[in-house]
Amino acid sequence: MDYGSLVTTARSCRRFDAARPIPLSILVWLVDLARIAPCGANRQALRYVVCNDRTRNDRVFGALRWAAYLTDWDGPAEPERPAGYVGILAPREGGAGVRVDLGIAAQTIMLGAAAQGLGCCMIGAFDRAVVEEALEVPQDYEVQLVLAIGHPAERRVLAPLGEDESIRYWRDAQGVHHVPKRSLDDVLVGRFGDSNE
Numbered sequence: 001m002d003y004g005s006l007v008t009t010a011r012s013c014r015r016f017d018a019a020r021p022i023p024l025s026i027l028v029w030l031v032d033l034a035r036i037a038p039c040g041a042n043r044q045a046l047r048y049v050v051c052n053d054r055t056r057n058d059r060v061f062g063a064l065r066w067a068a069y070l071t072d073w074d075g076p077a078e079p080e081r082p083a084g085y086v087g088i089l090a091p092r093e094g095g096a097g098v099r100v101d102l103g104i105a106a107q108t109i110m111l112g113a114a115a116q117g118l119g120c121c122m123i124g125a126f127d128r129a130v131v132e133e134a135l136e137v138p139q140d141y142e143v144q145l146v147l148a149i150g151h152p153a154e155r156r157v158l159a160p161l162g163e164d165e166s167i168r169y170w171r172d173a174q175g176v177h178h179v180p181k182r183s184l185d186d187v188l189v190g191r192f193g194d195s196n197e
Helices: 003-009 024-036 054-063 098-115 128-134
Strands: 047-051 084-091 119-123 141-150 156-160 177-181
Touching (some): 024 047, 024 084, 024 098, 054 128, 084 098, 098 119
Parallel strands (some): 156 177
């Protein structure tokens, strides 16, 4: 898969095939990709927890808030829940650049998951105390993001913004998840240089 296709494929996935497990080795491999990704001043402040244990997964799942724009949906039903999680941790003291490093690490993991044919959803809305207890997070760290990972059980497509310019994602009658995106002309606000080079 070329890089453009990989980025296009790496959409947030919120429905998975729970019957298909994710080997712990895949979750560890995804963390290893994040480990070697760039980070500010080479601080390497982030830490990770991986989990494919069903009992712990159930506890984590219960603490997550899914898809705020889908107001009539409470999250994946049991057969559509993720098979694994990666918790991205940062020092409780924080520090400059941790938020940037967090974004780099999370996107690296999401792209790695897509390259393996997996779906991933970055979740920032959750009950931190419950997740930290379920994943036995070291006391000096706190969970910043939870990445839900599994085999996709939904189709996700990009869509242009409508006339109302709403950025709210939505599902059609067939269950296809549509993600509105601004056009390139809307976001590229400057072009300088020779177009032939």
